[in-house]
Amino acid sequence: MAESGSETRQRSERYTVRFTPLEHALVCAKAQAAGVPIATFLRCTALSFPFPRAARRPxxxxxxxxxxxxxxxQLAMAFRSAAALADAQAFETALQDLSELRLLCFTALGRKP
Structure with a gap:
């Protein structure tokens, strides 16, 4: 079986480290603030290397x-499937609200619906 690309690169030594939930949260937060994966954060911190340019992540x-x-x-589909059981005006209002919320989400993501 062929190994994945990351397993055939220069870094062949692997270490396992255990963290408490608090330590894990701190390491994750610091790596995220640096804009690098956790492994990169740990490696650069341990070896006093500068962090590489931050990866672009959403x-x-x-x-x-x-x-x-x-x-x-999912909620809109559930509302449509239960439309016969609801008041028509309430149903239309709920769908309108979901439509407006959907538009706001697309706007927040910088996309067009």
Missing amino acids: ASSHEDVALLLGRIG
Whole structure:
């Protein structure tokens, strides 16, 4: 079986480290603030190397908005499937609200619906 690209590169030695939940949260937060993966953060910190240029990653708020957008779609489908059981005016109002929320999510992501 062929090894993945990351396993065939120059770094062949691997170490396992255990963290408490608090230590894990601190390491994750510091790596995220530096804009690098956790392994890169640990390696550069331990060896006193400068951090490489930060990788471009979506802000956590963008990830949250993208998740919210998916949930809005699921909620709209659930509302449509239960439309016969609801008051018509309340149903239309709910769908309008979801539509406006969807538009706001797309705007926050810098995209057009």
